[in-house]
Amino acid sequence: MPDLPSAAFRRQDETPDEQFYQQPRYVTHIDDGAIAAVTQLYREFFPAGGRILDLMSSWVSHLPPEVAYSRVVGLGLNRAELERNPRLSEWVVQNLNTTPLLPFEAASFDAAGITVSIDYLTRPVEVLRDLGRVLVPGGPVVISFSNRCFPSKAVAIWHSLDDAGHLELVQHFLAEAGNWTDIVPLDRSPRQAGRRTGDPLFAVIGRATG
Template structure:
């Protein structure tokens, strides 16, 4: 197959320097943060803005920290990630699932079961992001937001080729296009929430709202 389903980009755009199983790369837990504190605060600010208190939140490609507001209570926070030890350490998760979205992009959740979804500094590692995002739209309530955040850091051998070929503005445009290609999001917007003055990691976001809970 020459192209990823739902994408106008060629398949090689989603290839990586390291195509060994992701489970091998993530075998050892990494109890570190991948952006600095001001950028983390920008992520938390976006979650304050878009995630409803008392809702059920999906933390996709999760780890040992979710960057949610400590003072806000949610009905539940479900984390899906690759490393069981990291997920077990995360104090905000009420349940977690270990799954490699690059081998199985389908989410093991019922339609319309979440009130918001966050994907933090991880979108660049998905080899079939359109299918994953379509699944996100399926499991979100109608009108619920997905908040996709990213910076200028990555594990270079695991990031997809197209990510390396683009600058920051190109990353925003790419993620917007991936959400459009998913076909079940509206009100898609790109945001620059980089801390000012620029003495820390930049922080960008793409936000969209699910137009329905299931196809």
């Protein structure tokens, strides 16, 4: 995928993100089947007892309920949502589109997740590069997404691509960041009798190189 022009990251609504997310939304943005698929990914890739960063977090983190972690930090835009999230031991309010550098020390997390939010980042490569810094070497990121979003806040290139294109785009972001390896695309869409049911769920996994 070639270098992307700045226009690729324009949005229909360019008002400050803090304004758009000012009111808490205590809803889930994918259906139960897709949520279960996200939880299963975390079950597979997040180490039990580990230090977890939930990037672009909200009032629910979709972590497996039977697994305990030593630290779960949520970074998001709505304070009320973060305060209500029962899995978070700490939380930070930060707009990654204006401040893409993370307020954490190097190698301070064992794994990270970005759930159905990658399409809202206007500086995704910068964010993912710094995320690689704060993970331990070999630490996984699970970037999951579906075909649902807030259309006015998703970047232009996201709207122009299909599911396969989204997978390619997110892999491109990690490759461009330069400090990720073992980048793997996954289709974890719920299926019955071989046919997709409900919301699709896709993910790209990468491992930090330090």
